[in-house]
Amino acid sequence: MPARKVATREPLTRDRVLAAARDLADEDGLDALTMRRLAEALGVEAMSLYHHVPNKDAILDGLVELAFAEFETEGAQDGTPTTTPATWQHDLRARILAARRVLLRHRWVPQLVENRAMASPAMIRYTDDVVGLMRAGGLSFDLIHHSLHALGSRMYGFTQELMPNESNSNVDMDPRMMAMVPNLAAMLAGVVHDEPGDTLGWCDDQTEFEFGLDLLLDGIERRRVAEGAPPG
Amino acid sequence: MPARKVATREPLTRDRVLAAARDLADEDGLDALTMRRLAEALGVEAMSLYHHVPNKDAILDGLVELAFAEFETEGAQDGTPTTTPATWQHDLRARILAARRVLLRHRWVPQLVENRAMASPAMIRYTDDVVGLMRAGGLSFDLIHHSLHALGSRMYGFTQELMPNESNSNVDMDPRMMAMVPNLAAMLAGVVHDEPGDTLGWCDDQTEFEFGLDLLLDGIERRRVAEGAPPG
DNA sequence: ACCTGAACACCGTTCAAGT
DNA sequence: ACCTGAACACCGTTCAAGT
Numbered sequence: 001m002p003a004r005k006v007a008t009r010e011p012l013t014r015d016r017v018l019a020a021a022r023d024l025a026d027e028d029g030l031d032a033l034t035m036r037r038l039a040e041a042l043g044v045e046a047m048s049l050y051h052h053v054p055n056k057d058a059i060l061d062g063l064v065e066l067a068f069a070e071f072e073t074e075g076a077q078d079g080t081p082t083t084t085p086a087t088w089q090h091d092l093r094a095r096i097l098a099a100r101r102v103l104l105r106h107r108w109v110p111q112l113v114e115n116r117a118m119a120s121p122a123m124i125r126y127t128d129d130v131v132g133l134m135r136a137g138g139l140s141f142d143l144i145h146h147s148l149h150a151l152g153s154r155m156y157g158f159t160q161e162l163m164p165n166e167s168n169s170n171v172d173m174d175p176r177m178m179a180m181v182p183n184l185a186a187m188l189a190g191v192v193h194d195e196p197g198d199t200l201g202w203c204d205d206q207t208e209f210e211f212g213l214d215l216l217l218d219g220i221e222r223r224r225v226a227e228g229a230p231p232g
Numbered sequence: 233m234p235a236r237k238v239a240t241r242e243p244l245t246r247d248r249v250l251a252a253a254r255d256l257a258d259e260d261g262l263d264a265l266t267m268r269r270l271a272e273a274l275g276v277e278a279m280s281l282y283h284h285v286p287n288k289d290a291i292l293d294g295l296v297e298l299a300f301a302e303f304e305t306e307g308a309q310d311g312t313p314t315t316t317p318a319t320w321q322h323d324l325r326a327r328i329l330a331a332r333r334v335l336l337r338h339r340w341v342p343q344l345v346e347n348r349a350m351a352s353p354a355m356i357r358y359t360d361d362v363v364g365l366m367r368a369g370g371l372s373f374d375l376i377h378h379s380l381h382a383l384g385s386r387m388y389g390f391t392q393e394l395m396p397n398e399s400n401s402n403v404d405m406d407p408r409m410m411a412m413v414p415n416l417a418a419m420l421a422g423v424v425h426d427e428p429g430d431t432l433g434w435c436d437d438q439t440e441f442e443f444g445l446d447l448l449l450d451g452i453e454r455r456r457v458a459e460g461a462p463p464g
Numbered sequence: 465a466c467c468t469g470a471a472c473a474c475c476g477t478t479c480a481a482g483t
Numbered sequence: 484a485c486c487t488g489a490a491c492a493c494c495g496t497t498c499a500a501g502t
Contacts, residue, residue, distance in 0.1 A: 012466085035495060047496085048467050056495065114346060114392055121409075128413035135415055141422035150444035152384070152391045159384045160346055160392075177353075181360035183367055190373035212382035212448075215455075219447040244485085267476060279477085280486050288476065468501070475494065482487070 012044060014052045018062040025063065025108040033059075060112055061120060067102060067109045068122030074098045088137020089217045092130065096213060099126075100157030110158045130155060139224050147220045154213055244276060246284045250294040257295065257340040265291075292344055293352060299334060299341045300354030306330045320369020321449045324362065328445060331358075332389030342390045362387060371456050379452045386445055 010016065020042050025033050035056055039046040053059055075098040103109050113123075127148070134144045153159060178185040242248065252274050257265050267288055271278040285291055307330040335341050345355075359380070366376045385391060410417040 034493085036493090045468055047469080050496080051466060111347070115343070121412075124413055124416065128416040131415035131419050135418075141419045144419055145423045146440065146443045149391070149440040150447050152386075152444070154384075159381070180353075181356055183363035184356065184360040186367075187363050187373045187376055191377045208378065208381040211378045212384070215382050215451040216444075216447060218454075219451045222450075223447075266474090268474090277487055279488080282477080283485060466502085468499105470498090470500100472497075473495095476492095478491075479489090480487105481489100483485085 012042065012048060012052055014062075016042065017049055017052050018059065018066060021059050022063055022066055022106070026106060030108045030111055060116060063108070064112055064116065064120045065122045067106055067112075068120060068126055070102045070106075071099045071122075071126055074102050088134055088139065089221055091137075092133045093213065093217060095130065095133065096151075096155060096157055097210075098157075099155075100209065103157045109156075110153065110160075113156055113158075114153065114160075127155070137224070139220070140227060143220065143223055143227060146223075147216075150216055150220070151213075154209075154216065159209060159212065244274065244280060244284055246294070248274065249281055249284050250291065250298060253291050254295055254298055254338070258338060262340045262343055292348060295340070296344055296348065296352045297354045299338055299344075300352065300358055302334045302337075303331045303354075303358055306334050320366055320371065321453055323369075324365045325445065325449060327362065327365065328383075328387060328389055329442075330389075331387075332441065335389045341388075342385065342392075345388060345390075346385065346392075359387070369456070371452070372459060375452065375455055375459060378455075379448075382448055382452070386441075386448065391441065391444060 017038070021033055021038055024038055024041055035049055036046045038059075039049055042049075049059075053062070075095050118124075130148070131144055134147065135141070139147070148155060249270070253265055253270055256270055256273055267281055268278045270291075271281055274281075281291075285294070307327050350356075362380070363376055366379065367373070371379070380387060
């Protein structure tokens with residue numbers, strides 16, 4: 001073989017491993033992300049991964065880092081000030097809704113964020129930004145602290161899917177069942193739902209998310225006024 | 233061996249399997265709940281379990297049922313009316329705080345409730361009770377529906393542990409790190425925390441939970457007034 | 465230095481066999 | 484009918500060996 005180079009395979013790196021892990025999770029879900037399947041996707045043996053990553057937990061932590069890095073770039077798109085006066089509510093709302101747009105691209109983020117220790121530097125940096133936004137709005141540290149807890153996972157752009165619905169409930173809503181849960185049956189009959197598709201789930205569409213978010217933001221603002229806004 | 237009976241081993245039943253599974257999860261956590269270890273705790277082989285339960289998922293579903301059954305009995309203790317007028321807020325608040333007391337006894341409930349399909353009849357019945365309470369308070373079905381989403385897991389007595397803290401963060405808060413997250417560092421320095429112990433985690437003590445819950449309940453009540461309370 | 469095959473200690477679960 | 488041992492198809496990971 002003379003001068004012409006054979007296209008050599010890209011060398012395996014931590015970044016390539018994480019990118020492949022992200023793609024695998026995006027396409028087939030977190031359960032499909034095993035060391036053996038990930039290696040296969042990279043055209044390599046499972047044990048090769050351990051030369052670039054200490055173990056599987058490190059891969060999952062890396063995925064969280066990747067997602068939160070996307071939060072930054074996604075949030076930067078909302079940088080231009082609007083015509084409405086920039087309040088802490090407006091800024092925080094935009095930040096959180098930007099985070100949510102990332103989650104809609106990577107459905108595995110909530111499960112990972114919920115079930116892992118809150119360790120990642122990117123997550124802490126994100127929280128720091130949120131604290132900064134509220135501080136700039138004149139909230140006391142005490143109120144900010146309470147508010148972070150109150151926002152919970154909504155701070156990261158998601159809420160859990162815990163409402164019963166026809167897709168995740170294996171309980172047939174037969175007449176006997178309906179009689180046992182008359183209030184729920186009446187509510188389900190009385191509420192018109194958007195069609196699913198571009199949502200995290202059946203009911204958890206943008207409307208529901210923003211309702212809960214605004215409920216909290218409004219309530220926090222009222223607490224801020226009540227405590228007599230200290231100098232920002 | 234004449235008349236005296238040897239103490240025969242209790243027959244294995246679904247109820248005994250579930251009770252042992254609950255105890256194992258209570259003591260050693262959900263990860264320790266494997267078919268083999270559960271069988272060992274019952275003095276039996278792993279495969280024997282499959283004669284009383286179709287598979288492991290059925291056991292996990294059964295655990296959720298057990299927990300929600302405890303919600304009922306725990307909630308019944310608050311049945312006596314107080315001197316304060318019984319509002320929907322008061323009733324719902326008591327119901328949710330009762331659920332929370334159950335969770336403090338069974339720390340595995342949140343993880344199980346979050347990661348499983350919302351299928352269990354007991355969960356649906358619980359939700360029906362919540363809907364009934366709000367309906368009795370004059371909330372429209374539409375507002376009730378939004379409110380269930382807004383309450384999220386708080387409806388079941390818990391919120392996620394997502395705040396960074398020294399116990400679940402492996403990031404050392406050295407001066408260089410502190411400089412990167414000045415707002416967070418300032419807040420952590422400025423907030424006095426209760427000692428942990430009888431809580432779900434570091435910051436998620438009763439105070440934080442009730443702060444978020446009341447924020448939501450107050451906000452919902454304001455929405456109810458705003459929409460002009462329909463006849464209950 | 466990087467990659468690999470065999471192996472280990474676990475899973476949940478199937479199957480054929482025991483009583 | 485109820486229980487069991489061996490086995491299967493998976494895991495994450497260790498180790499000794501290749502280049």
